[in-house]
Amino acid sequence: MVTHTNKIMLVYPPGVNFMRSEDRCQINVEASACNAPRACNDLGYISAGLKKLGFNNIFLKDYQVEKLSDNGFFTDIKTYNPDLIFISTTNGSIFYDLNEISKFKRMYPGVIIILKGAVFFDIENSLFDQINLSDVDYLIGGESEFIAPELINSIFFDKENIKNIEGICYKENEQWYQNKITGFNENIDELPFPDRSAMKNNLYINPDTNRPIATISTARGCPFDCIYCLSPVISGKKIRKRSCQNVLEEIKDCFLNYNIDNFFFKSDTFTADKDWVMDLCNLIIQSDLNGKISWVATSRSNTIDEEMIILMKKAGCKLIAFGFESGSEESLKLMKKNVTTKQNLTAAGLCKKYGIKMLGHFLIGLPWENASHILETKKHMFEIDADYVELAIAVPFLHTELFDMVNPDKIIQPDNKDKILGKDSFNNTTCCTKALSERELQNYRKSILKSYYIRPSYIIKKLTSKNLNLGIIFNYVKYGFRLLKNTI
Ligand code: SF4
Incomplete structure (x- = not known):
């Protein structure tokens, strides 16, 4: 060549x-x-x-x-x-x-x-x-x-x-x-694996195990319609999955050549196709890697069931990140999440039953929300009681339905014009709601996160969890300080 x-x-x-x-x-x-x-x-x-x-x-x-x-x-x-x-x-x-x-x-x-x-x-x-x-x-x-x-x-x-x-x-x-883009590439398997010989893999650490964690992209695209999400726009509504064999080859490459045994299976909703998930889990279980790897994946509460959770756990799944989003049925409906709080609680209950940790993603600041929506979300967050939570303030990304709701022509408050770029979903938010200012949303975010993480029962649970070592404790302390810095 x-x-x-x-x-x-x-x-x-x-x-x-x-x-x-x-x-x-x-x-x-x-x-x-x-x-x-x-x-x-x-x-x-x-x-x-x-x-x-x-x-x-x-x-x-x-x-x-x-x-x-x-x-x-x-x-x-x-x-x-x-x-x-x-x-x-x-x-x-x-x-x-x-x-x-x-x-x-x-x-x-x-x-x-x-x-x-x-x-x-x-x-x-x-x-x-x-x-x-x-x-x-x-x-x-x-x-x-x-x-x-x-x-x-x-x-x-x-x-x-x-x-x-x-x-x-x-x-x-x-x-x-x-x-312009006229279609998406269907054959993801044809991509070479990311060049991990050029990446410094040890920089990316799973705080829960203190081991390097590789991201493995397993699928792209999402058929759901959440109004705030870019995914169906930039990756399409059809799920384009890699073959399970191809994913397994990449896991083996990481394990054998880079000494990586922790993985984040990146896809818009990993559990969107049950048959595919079951096939991948079975492949892992039947391979030499069985019992040697840990992984985390994404889900939503209406695409997971007990059978999947049992097999995912057996194949090494340690944590599932859920987009629970809201405790308000009205917000879940208006944001087109297509899940209910009951489904969220059921999925969370199954994870607890089988000892799989959870990261719960929640979202506030949708245009119609007022204080009571946010307090319902806070209540739901505590009911679910995930191992980790993240609370974002909605960003109206270009091309999303949310953007159309708040774009400069239909903006909620006139002084928000041209403020979409250069902002983020945490401490420098883009928009307010009809009832709440940006500052009020930020204050809600901080106080909810503080009350969630800085409570004796949570801290005791973390410090008495299984398989702790000094590195993991150091990570928890480091993330704890970061949280304090960001919320106080
Ligand atoms: S938030 Fe998740 S489920 Fe909703 S559209 Fe985005 S990727 Fe799909």
């Missing part, structure tokens, strides 16, 4: 630690209650795709998780002298990231910049007015693991092809052009 000499940097730039690899959960990790940084799989996928095309001169770095500053970033640029830099951005970090880009573009004007993020999925012209993209050369709004290797190859060797690549924006004579 031909080997290309072009130097390519794939980075999460320094700055606020946002979850960048997961376009639907673009959260501020440091401001969250319990989220740990997740591996930079989008960069890993692109590195693997580029290597397949003969690009071997790749520099990959997650400056956020390595806690490196601008100086470290700019020194690396100076030393490595890249031809092209690929940056993964988010709704919340975009202004900061563009500022970083403009700083190094002044020093190295010849370097080609690609910026990837869900915000570029289907750009309306108004977006170009809101953000200054003059230092950026290409935008990727589609699935970058499929798109970026082809785009980078085309930039260096086949410029004419750029016009044919869906899911990107490119510039001609300072004018942006967009190649």
Whole structure:
């Protein structure tokens, strides 16, 4: 195969630690209650795709998780002298990231910049007015693991092809052009595994086991209609699953080659297809890995049952993250969650029965909500009594139904115009409700999280849980301090 000499940097730039690899959960990790940084799989996928095309001169770095500053970033640029830099951005970090880009573009004007993020999925012209993209050369709004290797190859060797690549924006004579997405890639198995030889896998730790945790993307797409969620927009409503065998091969690759035995099975709703889940669990149980791995996965309370939970547990599942969202039946209905509080309690009861931990995601700040909705959610959170909870304030991401409810033409409060970008779902929220201001929502979030985590029964439960070791206790203390810092 031909080997290309072009130097390519794939980075999460320094700055606020946002979850960048997961376009639907673009959260501020440091401001969250319990989220740990997740591996930079989008960069890993692109590195693997580029290597397949003969690009071997790749520099990959997650400056956020390595806690490196601008100086470290700019020194690396100076030393490595890249031809092209690929940056993964988010709704919340975009202004900061563009500022970083403009700083190094002044020093190295010849370097080609690609910026990837869900915000570029289907750009309306108004977006170009809101953000200054003059230092950026290409935008990727589609699935970058499929798109970026082809785009980078085309930039260096086949410029004419750029016009044919869906899911990107490119510039001609300072004018942006967009190649819209007409469909999603169905065959996820054809992707190489993320290039974990280029990623620092030990940076991403499961706080509950104090072991490195790999993210394994098992499926994309979600058939549900939650009004606040980007997933059905950016990944489609059809679930595109990998074959169970292909997932198992990646688990084995991590286990044998990188000494990783903890996994986060990333999909919009892991339990959406029961047959597929049962097949994967059976494959794991029948493999050499049986009893040697632990994993966590996502669910919603109407897609899980006792039979699944029993088999998931047997195959190594230790924690399920549920989108319980609300304790208000009215809110669950209006947000089109299609679950009830009773279903939430049933699913939680099954997890407790079989000893599977839970992370409960809750959401407040929907346009119709007032104090009583929020107090119902608080009550439901305590009834469920998950091992960890996260409480987000709704962000009206572009292209969601929620965005249409609160966008500048129909905005709830006039002073919120143009405030969608650069905000996050925790401490720097985007919108208020008809009854509550942004500040009131933030105060509710903080006081509920404080009352949940800082109570004797919760702390005693944590400190007397099974398999504790010094590393895990250190993690709990570290996350406890982070929570205190964020809520007091
Ligand atoms: S179930 Fe709802 S919140 Fe979860 S991925 Fe699907 S649309 Fe999004």
